[in-house]
Amino acid sequence: MAQRPLNVGLIGGGAGAFIVQPHQRAIFFDGTRRVSAAALHPDPKIALEEAKNWLYPIKGYTSYDEMIKEESAKPLGERIDYVLIVTPNHVHFDPAMKAIQAGIPVFCEKPLTVTLEQSDTLVKAVRDTNIPFCVSHTYLGHWTTRFARFIVQSGLLGDVRWVDSYYLQGWLADRAEDQGVIQAEWRVDPKQAGASCCGGDIGTHALMHLRYITGLDVTSVQAHLETFVEGRQLDDHFTTYCKLSNGGKALVRASQIALGHKNDLGIEVNGTKGSLLWRQEFPEELTILLPGQPDRTYFRGSVAPNDGFLGDLPEELMAEPTIPPGHPEAFHDAFARLHRCFETDVRAYEEGKPWNDDGSRYATVEDGRRGIAFIAAAVESSAQGGGWVDF
Numbered sequence: 001m002a003q004r005p006l007n008v009g010l011i012g013g014g015a016g017a018f019i020v021q022p023h024q025r026a027i028f029f030d031g032t033r034r035v036s037a038a039a040l041h042p043d044p045k046i047a048l049e050e051a052k053n054w055l056y057p058i059k060g061y062t063s064y065d066e067m068i069k070e071e072s073a074k075p076l077g078e079r080i081d082y083v084l085i086v087t088p089n090h091v092h093f094d095p096a097m098k099a100i101q102a103g104i105p106v107f108c109e110k111p112l113t114v115t116l117e118q119s120d121t122l123v124k125a126v127r128d129t130n131i132p133f134c135v136s137h138t139y140l141g142h143w144t145t146r147f148a149r150f151i152v153q154s155g156l157l158g159d160v161r162w163v164d165s166y167y168l169q170g171w172l173a174d175r176a177e178d179q180g181v182i183q184a185e186w187r188v189d190p191k192q193a194g195a196s197c198c199g200g201d202i203g204t205h206a207l208m209h210l211r212y213i214t215g216l217d218v219t220s221v222q223a224h225l226e227t228f229v230e231g232r233q234l235d236d237h238f239t240t241y242c243k244l245s246n247g248g249k250a251l252v253r254a255s256q257i258a259l260g261h262k263n264d265l266g267i268e269v270n271g272t273k274g275s276l277l278w279r280q281e282f283p284e285e286l287t288i289l290l291p292g293q294p295d296r297t298y299f300r301g302s303v304a305p306n307d308g309f310l311g312d313l314p315e316e317l318m319a320e321p322t323i324p325p326g327h328p329e330a331f332h333d334a335f336a337r338l339h340r341c342f343e344t345d346v347r348a349y350e351e352g353k354p355w356n357d358d359g360s361r362y363a364t365v366e367d368g369r370r371g372i373a374f375i376a377a378a379v380e381s382s383a384q385g386g387g388w389v390d391f
């Protein structure tokens with residue numbers, strides 16, 4: 001029997017907002033989820049107006065407080081099954097806590113919060129209530145990211161010695177915040193963005209990618225947070241040299257002044273047997289370099305077991321819903337994969353069944369907290385001129 005679609009409540013995402021749009025498409029991707037309600041703007045009148053003008057009929061609320069209160073009073077099946085938080089960073093903690101307290105699962109944008117204390121509080125609340133919580137590290141949703149994780153963690157490249165994980169953009173190379181770009185205005189403001197602009201915004205993606213693919217953690221960091229555009233209080237260029245939990249080393253770096261770079265998130269892993277290269281702007285491909293052998297580029301959909309490098313491939317990886325090779329998957333598919341995995345856990349939660357939030361399918365609240373701890377350590381190291389800071 002067909003299952004009823006899950007109802008999603010948006011927090012943030014009114015006219016001109018960015019990341020709500022890929023999310024709302026991804027929510028509808030499989031036909032098993034839909035957006036049913038929203039608190040789209042901090043101004044109550046505008047919030048209702050924008051809900052009325054939304055692309056399809058939804059229930060508008062004047063605020064997320066009102067939405068959480070009214071929706072949680074409805075019976076299951078009529079109320080929202082989870083909230084999606086797509087507000088600026090300083091408006092993640094409060095709605096997330098209120099949703100948890102009302103028993104509503106949370107899909108929250110990164111970076112998790114603006115302070116480590118807030119992240120600690122969220123971790124405790126999620127564990128105390130045992131409620132599904134996803135942090136939206138989009139790029140974990142690419143099939144090739146999951147494939148990279150399998151290759152590295154199954155030991156096919158030997159022990160990891162060195163990782164270069166980066167995210168390069170050029171859109172803040174001049175004062176976009178003075179040119180009416182709303183996404184720039186709050187990102188350069190410490191009250192709304194947190195202690196780091198570039199590091200918090202995209203350095204956390206580079207860190208999460210390293211942790212997800214290698215299964216290693218960063219244990220110590222030397223950092224330089226730099227500001228190239230005059231008049232900014234926060235970094236627009238972020239470089240960290242890191243110790244890894246297996247004794248290896250890494251660069252985790254990000255830039256928003258790298259002119260010409262668009263969304264150049266990538267990773268190179270050097271192991272004792274070979275290397276792996278992946279870039280999100282070419283998300284259908286993954287390259288393996290082995291000494292004395294021709295370079296191998298794998299394309300999503302054309303990966304076969306026991307090809308002379310790969311052994312057997314995990315059933316759950318090969319069973320991931322995709323489209324035939326050559327019909328490209330990209331950004332929206334990655335978002336949809338995260339929402340699809342989260343949906344499974346929300347349904348299990350509602351049915352009182354156990355679910356598996358071990359971080360293998362999407363970033364957990366602990367992963368989100370790790371990102372904030374990394375930023376706090378990097379800010380401290382940079383303030384000391386780049387000395388080692390453990391965390």
Ligand SMILES: NC(=O)c1ccc[n+]([C@@H]2O[C@H](COP(=O)([O-])OP(=O)(O)OC[C@H]3O[C@@H](n4cnc5c(N)ncnc54)[C@H](O)[C@@H]3O)[C@@H](O)[C@H]2O)c1
Pocket residue numbers: 011012013014015016017018019020039040041042064086087088089091109110111136137138182183201
């Ligand atoms: N996962 C990714 O790849 C990715 C990409 C971009 C942005 N993000 C994250 O998503 C979040 C939003 O970023 P964006 O670029 O879409 O920002 P944006 O400025 O485009 O949109 C933010 C929206 O939140 C609304 N808002 C602010 N305060 C609110 C409140 N109290 N109640 C209701 N709505 C409120 C604004 O009106 C706006 O509609 C940020 O945390 C950012 O770091 C993630």
